[in-house]
């Protein structure tokens with residue numbers, strides 16, 4: 617169980633930093649497709665925000681303690697924060713493909729560990745997120761072609 621809880625807290629850290637990154641991009645996106653990308657980024661961070669709550673409360677349900685400070689998140693995360701400057705959509709899409717791919721790998725790993733320990737709810741939750749991120753990565757790639 618310790619292993620699952622640590623992995624879930626790492627994922628929670630990634631989600632929190634990714635949330636901030638998505639909203640930073642939402643603010644700083646520029647270009648002719650602004651009217652498409654600006655609301656799309658809001659849709660993405662709103663979804664990430666509900667995953668943050670879901671994962672934190674699941675950690676509590678398993679008897680763990682969810683990390684709740686930005687300091688912890690930044691110490692742990694592998695997500696690289698966005699800069700405070702204007703950005704165009706191609707760079708944003710490429711960055712999001714990288715981040716969703718990184719997180720997908722971690723989520724698959726959490727599922728494998730959960731399956732080994734017969735922690736079925738964690739495993740089932742990861743299925744939804746795997747489905748979600750896999751389709752995000754596909755759509756983001758389609759969009760770049």
Ligand SMILES: [Fe+2]
Nearest residue numbers: 642643654658
């Ligand atoms: Fe906004």
